[in-house]
Amino acid sequence: MTAVGTLTMSSAYAQACVGCEETDAGRKAANQMLLMDIPISVWTDRTIYDHNDKITVHGKVANISGNPVILTVASPLNSVVTIAQIDVNNDGSFETTLNTEGGLWKHDGTYTIKVNYGASQNNKALVELTGETSASSDNCSSSELYLKGDYCVPYSISSGMVTGASINNNDNSIIVRISAEQDGILTLTPDESILNGIFMVLVDGQEWDDVEISGNQVTVMFPAGTEKIEVVGTFVIPEFGTIAVMILAVAIISIIAVSAKSRLSIMPRY
Incomplete structure (x- = not known):
């Protein structure tokens, strides 16, 4: 399973590249051992999304208790966006999909995906949402x-x-x-x-x-x-x-001129 999302660990193994594919077999085995030691881990398929996107969330628990994982998403303003219960598979893994459409996901910035398992086991992943219309451009300065x-x-x-x-x-x-x-x-x-x-x-x-x-x-x-x-x-x-306005103005003047000429051409002659 490949994970490139931002991962924040609350344990001593915070620097582990959880879920990342490694060419080195020894490092791969070490990561699997870390997964078994970390009470609950979580990561996403990407780090950056837009406001009409889907976030795939992956995770794993070290010890299966039979309880669901509680997932909570907080916006950049620290308001709750969504809460969900996720069933844990027999191998300790869990997965869900979040849809970024809707008013609760409208803010650009960092969203916090927090997972809880039991009374004290928790972890989080961070993702960025960006809008279609940027507040800046190559033609404008940062101010x-x-x-x-x-x-x-x-x-x-x-x-x-x-x-x-x-x-x-x-x-x-x-x-x-x-x-x-x-x-x-x-x-x-x-x-x-x-x-x-x-x-x-x-x-x-x-x-x-x-x-x-x-x-x-x-x-x-x-x-x-x-x-x-x-x-x-x-x-x-x-x-x-401005250029479009000028083109539109010229087009309107041309239409008026043609219309006036047409009216003159159909007037009866005496």
């Missing part, structure tokens, strides 16, 4: 948010982490998604060509008063657990880009 259309917005954040950003053309706003375990501060300084006339901020869908707006810079004091901050202005650049 800038990336928006579709190759736009970069300068920002800073304390006591939190930005996990993604997007443009909301319906409400003339920029949406910033964050992960925050403590109260913190987010500052955005978008260029006026991207977002202009900032007049309101929403935190998790609610109008927020703990805000400072100075010109085209906005500073938001957010509480722990905040997931979404929306900065609303009077204008926001279309998400599909």
Whole structure:
């Protein structure tokens, strides 16, 4: 069985490469002996997943007691994502699959998979979940948010982490998604060509008063657990880009011109 997931041991054998295939027969045998000595071990098939993925969890107990393994997954915010009971096979092994779809898995970051067997035997594995939309791009610096259309917005954040950003053309706003375990501060300084006339901020869908707006810079004091901050202005650049807007404008003008010409051609002549 091959395991490349992150493994954290609570015993003296924490450095063992549990489940890894080794070409050296002696090391392979030693690992098997360690598995028999460790009360409970756990590992995953990979270390990094996305939010529409499946995590295969493997493990082994040294002494079978007839009880199931209790598995608990905690999010980067330390909230419980799922709890499951897993039956132990006759050889002491156990296995289950976790689906990362759904709102409870929505945060990017490190998820802790903890297993308990009996009253005192426990271990854990760590995996990373990443989103489809990154908060950065090769075109933007580490202190800038990336928006579709190759736009970069300068920002800073304390006591939190930005996990993604997007443009909301319906409400003339920029949406910033964050992960925050403590109260913190987010500052955005978008260029006026991207977002202009900032007049309101929403935190998790609610109008927020703990805000400072100075010109085209906005500073938001957010509480722990905040997931979404929306900065609303009077204008926001279309998400599909300036060139696309120009092409669309030319197309509309062409359609109007053709329509006008068609109407003229069918008018009766006297």
